[in-house]
Amino acid sequence: MKTPLVAINMKTYPESTGEAGLKLAALCEEVFEETEKSIAIAPQQCDLSLYANTFGLPVFAQHVDNVKQGSTTGRITPEAIKAIGCAGTLINHSEFRISPEDVKILVSRCRELGLTTIVCTKDAEESQAYAMFKPDFIAVEPPELIGGDISVTTANPEVVSDSVKLVKQVASEVKVLCGAGVKNGKDVSKAIELGADGVLLASGVVKAKDQKAVLLDLVSDI
Numbered sequence: 001m002k003t004p005l006v007a008i009n010m011k012t013y014p015e016s017t018g019e020a021g022l023k024l025a026a027l028c029e030e031v032f033e034e035t036e037k038s039i040a041i042a043p044q045q046c047d048l049s050l051y052a053n054t055f056g057l058p059v060f061a062q063h064v065d066n067v068k069q070g071s072t073t074g075r076i077t078p079e080a081i082k083a084i085g086c087a088g089t090l091i092n093h094s095e096f097r098i099s100p101e102d103v104k105i106l107v108s109r110c111r112e113l114g115l116t117t118i119v120c121t122k123d124a125e126e127s128q129a130y131a132m133f134k135p136d137f138i139a140v141e142p143p144e145l146i147g148g149d150i151s152v153t154t155a156n157p158e159v160v161s162d163s164v165k166l167v168k169q170v171a172s173e174v175k176v177l178c179g180a181g182v183k184n185g186k187d188v189s190k191a192i193e194l195g196a197d198g199v200l201l202a203s204g205v206v207k208a209k210d211q212k213a214v215l216l217d218l219v220s221d222i
């Protein structure tokens, strides 16, 4: 996946539900086409198939379950998201933590299927530990800054630069994203300055009054 990457986790906000979510994804696609910048979206789980078949930009699941295909009611397998055309998945998001063993197995299952993995972490040490599983991306997001007004790049720039340093020590090919409170192009530029390969964000775009203006600003300097 091309970097710098701006990955948008649509979570389950009212603004990403139903028609509103489709409108937001259409704006992401517009900006993706107009600017040719690397933008990916992670819509609500119930919308994955629709989005993967409608929009011409990479669609990620917000989570997949480490369960076998078959008698596992209500779960979403890596095989299922691959079959409907998703590009990849978030794993271990702060709002959906799973065990280290499950992270390891899911990264490996997704790799075999050709799915791009973004493993979320809470700090630099966890970034290094999970980099050893060789996901495509580590996304470091201090939980206390998620959904807040101050970007991780301002509130805790060290967690970004330390994550980059520690990840590269164990797996130079693993790329690093940062997230939590990212709102604008300056935050994205700062992330790149700190050594990151892009950002993972949600509320800054999803809850914005003018979502397209925010999207254009986010990719303006990359």
Ligand code: G3P
Binding pocket: 009, 093, 094, 141, 145, 146, 147, 148, 179, 180, 181, 182, 200, 201, 202, 203, 204
């Ligand atoms: O996955 C993105 C995320 O947890 C950050 O959320 O709202 O702080 O951009 P937000």
